[in-house]
Amino acid sequence: MKNRWLNLVLSLTNRIYAVKQRMIERTGAGGVIDILGLIILEIVLAVVSLPLYVGLRAGRVTAFLEEKGGYGKIAFDYNLRRLLTLTGVGIFLFIWLVKLSLIIVTPSVAGPMRLYDVSGLRPLSAAVNEAVVGAGMQTAKLSLALPSPVIEGVKKTTAGNYDFSGTGRPFSSVIFFLSDQRTMIYTADVGADGRWSVEHNQKNYHLSEGNHSIIAFTYDKNAGQRSLVSAEQFFKVQPSTFEQLVKNIDTLANWSVTVIIALGLVLTFLTV
Amino acid sequence: MIKEGKPILLVVEDDEVLLRALYLVFHDSQYTIATASDGATALSMAERLNPDLVLLDLLLPKMNGFDFLRAFKANPKLSATPVIVLSNLSDNENKDKAKALGAADYFIKSNTDLSSLADKVGKILKH
Numbered sequence: 080m081k082n083r084w085l086n087l088v089l090s091l092t093n094r095i096y097a098v099k100q101r102m103i104e105r106t107g108a109g110g111v112i113d114i115l116g117l118i119i120l121e122i123v124l125a126v127v128s129l130p131l132y133v134g135l136r137a138g139r140v141t142a143f144l145e146e147k148g149g150y151g152k153i154a155f156d157y158n159l160r161r162l163l164t165l166t167g168v169g170i171f172l173f174i175w176l177v178k179l180s181l182i183i184v185t186p187s188v189a190g191p192m193r194l195y196d197v198s199g200l201r202p203l204s205a206a207v208n209e210a211v212v213g214a215g216m217q218t219a220k221l222s223l224a225l226p227s228p229v230i231e232g233v234k235k236t237t238a239g240n241y242d243f244s245g246t247g248r249p250f251s252s253v254i255f256f257l258s259d260q261r262t263m264i265y266t267a268d269v270g271a272d273g274r275w276s277v278e279h280n281q282k283n284y285h286l287s288e289g290n291h292s293i294i295a296f297t298y299d300k301n302a303g304q305r306s307l308v309s310a311e312q313f314f315k316v317q318p319s320t321f322e323q324l325v326k327n328i329d330t331l332a333n334w335s336v337t338v339i340i341a342l343g344l345v346l347t348f349l350t351v
Numbered sequence: 352m353i354k355e356g357k358p359i360l361l362v363v364e365d366d367e368v369l370l371r372a373l374y375l376v377f378h379d380s381q382y383t384i385a386t387a388s389d390g391a392t393a394l395s396m397a398e399r400l401n402p403d404l405v406l407l408d409l410l411l412p413k414m415n416g417f418d419f420l421r422a423f424k425a426n427p428k429l430s431a432t433p434v435i436v437l438s439n440l441s442d443n444e445n446k447d448k449a450k451a452l453g454a455a456d457y458f459i460k461s462n463t464d465l466s467s468l469a470d471k472v473g474k475i476l477k478h
Binding site for chain 2: 081082085086088089090091093096097124128
């Protein structure tokens with residue numbers, strides 16, 4: 080393992096040399112690409128060679144010194160750079176450890192964080208529905224004989240939208256309420272098979288992450304009647320993998336650096 | 352524990368990371384390692400330490416590897432000491448030049464495995 084690692088260090092220094100040589104002859108965009116490549120290689124080398132700085136004490140290098148008549152320590156001429164490197168690593172380690180501690184400790188101290196505050200709730204009323212279902216809704220009478228629709232499920236479509244579906248009385252209308260920071264109201268026609276569906280387009284209104292409630296009732300425009308509200312259902316909006324990655328990038332960075340430093344320390348112990 | 356009589360290996364390399372890596376390659380072996388990162392310091396150390404073998408980079412500050420090799424081999428006290436070149440210069444012209452100046456062997460960094468380099472150093476020092 081040690082030989083592989085040292086050969087990797089050699090290989091990286093060779094690549095850096097090769098890129099530097101190439102840069103001398105290149106101009107324009109090619110030169111810029113080489114500069115970026117060089118920066119990346121230098122960073123990789125800095126990480127891979129970290130144990131060389133952490134584990135190798137300059138004072139351990141000895142030689143037979145004629146004037147002293149014996150073996151003595153020979154100081155490397157890069158003590159200052161070594162000091163700076165170790166100081167830099169130490170500062171980064173300290174910062175990341177503090178951040179990690181806060182991430183780990185804060186939830187247990189402050190309790191679970193609220194996803195969002197819900198305020199200004201108001202009961203659903205005919206007035207709210209007017210824009211969608213027309214003025215007739217206001218005068219619709221509650222009919223116990225009219226069955227409430229059943230919300231059966233929700234599916235996330237490939238386009239990222241939400242498709243709600245359920246059953247109801249054939250040829251009636253279903254008024255569907257979806258809660259977020261504001262309440263969205265949809266109407267759907269129940270087919271002959273007694274099924275209905277509603278699609279919420281995320282482009283029109285992006286549902287926030289977290290739990291949402293949905294309810295519906297049946298509305299018979301011709302009879303001027305409406306049913307009781309269906310049982311309230313809930314569903315959870317979860318971010319995509321990419322959205323989660325972006326959201327948690329800071330946490331991921333913390334853990335990545337911690338793992339890298341831990342790896343460096345392990346390598347140090349293996350090579351000292 | 353340092354024991355007198357151990358062969359002294361002088362490593363001359365201006366790349367700090369590589370210098371440390373080379374030190375680690377050889378420090379487990381039965382050698383005493385001395386290091387230098389420029390040609391002039393290396394020559395001064397060589398005159399003082401009389402190393403048993405020199406591992407030499409060619410592209411060095413202050414005094415390049417060829418000049419070091421020339422001065423090193425011109426010193427009667429050091430001329431018999433083998434010098435192994437470890438360089439990025441891969442063309443035959445530089446290789447021939449180094450060998451003409453007295454290099455015992457020539458390793459190109461991009462083609463070198465550090466284990467084989469350690470083996471080569473061991474073989475030369477046994478002779």
